[in-house]
Amino acid sequence: MTGIDERLAALAEHAPVPHAPVSADVRRGRQRLRTRRLAATGAVATVAVVAGLAWGGTASEPDDRRAVDRPPASDPVLADVVDGLARAADDDGDGTVDASEMIALAQKSRPGRRGGTVFRFDTGTQWAAVVGRPCPAGWTCAPATLPGSDDAAVAVSSDFTQVAAEYGDDVYVITLLERESLTLEQVRRSVLAYRVPRP
Amino acid sequence: MARRDEAFAAYVARRRPQLFRTAWLLCGDPHRAEDVVQAALTRLYVAWPRVQRADSVDAYVRRAVVNAHLDEGRRPWRREAPASDHLPEEAVPAPEEHGDLWAALRVLPPGQRRVVVLRHWWGLSVEETAADLGISPGTVKSQTSAALAALRASLQGENA
Numbered sequence: 405m406t407g408i409d410e411r412l413a414a415l416a417e418h419a420p421v422p423h424a425p426v427s428a429d430v431r432r433g434r435q436r437l438r439t440r441r442l443a444a445t446g447a448v449a450t451v452a453v454v455a456g457l458a459w460g461g462t463a464s465e466p467d468d469r470r471a472v473d474r475p476p477a478s479d480p481v482l483a484d485v486v487d488g489l490a491r492a493a494d495d496d497g498d499g500t501v502d503a504s505e506m507i508a509l510a511q512k513s514r515p516g517r518r519g520g521t522v523f524r525f526d527t528g529t530q531w532a533a534v535v536g537r538p539c540p541a542g543w544t545c546a547p548a549t550l551p552g553s554d555d556a557a558v559a560v561s562s563d564f565t566q567v568a569a570e571y572g573d574d575v576y577v578i579t580l581l582e583r584e585s586l587t588l589e590q591v592r593r594s595v596l597a598y599r600v601p602r603p
Numbered sequence: 604m605a606r607r608d609e610a611f612a613a614y615v616a617r618r619r620p621q622l623f624r625t626a627w628l629l630c631g632d633p634h635r636a637e638d639v640v641q642a643a644l645t646r647l648y649v650a651w652p653r654v655q656r657a658d659s660v661d662a663y664v665r666r667a668v669v670n671a672h673l674d675e676g677r678r679p680w681r682r683e684a685p686a687s688d689h690l691p692e693e694a695v696p697a698p699e700e701h702g703d704l705w706a707a708l709r710v711l712p713p714g715q716r717r718v719v720v721l722r723h724w725w726g727l728s729v730e731e732t733a734a735d736l737g738i739s740p741g742t743v744k745s746q747t748s749a750a751l752a753a754l755r756a757s758l759q760g761e762n763a
Contacts, residue, residue, distance in 0.1 A: 409723045422637055424637070429611075436648065
């Protein structure tokens, strides 16, 4: 139709565009992001508890010397759950934060092993606060490359592997349990290389 | 969070009027249009790092506006009114010189209206429109053709 573009443009110019402060849009966005992160963190805590139970008992178990039974090294169900959580934390389900890539990177960092089981999944916002501390004794920490991420790093100890990745302003840390058997006390006392500071 | 806020705020300051006009053309009511824009921008903020990296901010937010408009139309209190998907009669006092186009746009089915707004207001190609709406290029073409025919008939009727 001749001139429809121009006529639509002229009509749109008459739209009663409100004066809406940009700060209000930022505030609403922040609020939504916070809600999503809280939801994801809560769900991840649940996963960690479930995983902990799968490994052999509860923290109140009197005999902490008892070995923790690991689930199969490749735990697709748990990996899928964590992957879903990572995506949910980033967006409405179609984000590019790929927990399976992070897990694959962790497994590649330990050649000759079957790969660990996801133990923790944390999210934060400050890359330097997560990876900036000196590498703890018993750990090897190194920068890494992870497709789609702005920054990535891997830390390996005899008991754990950690992968930290920064996507935009968001930081994600996956921790895998690597040892065949650990007592609950050993798990509790473990020093991790990458930690997301509590707000 | 500062980097995200700064870049997001700059984008919103630049694009918000156009997004509002898009929503206004789609739903015809300034209050609903503002709701649609707010919902779309909230989604955009959450996804900001990813869409900015992919250099697809405009495409993402356009889709978010269209989806928010669809979602808004699906809400129960909207569904109660059978004609809710059509632009409300008294929603906006269209300026005299555009009254005929406003009325013609108002009677288009929502799907055709979306196609017209994306193709003739945003200036998108058939393929881009199809991607935004999640429909096939063939459907975009047929809806565009039907919409233009309907607009032509309405406008000729007004002028007769």
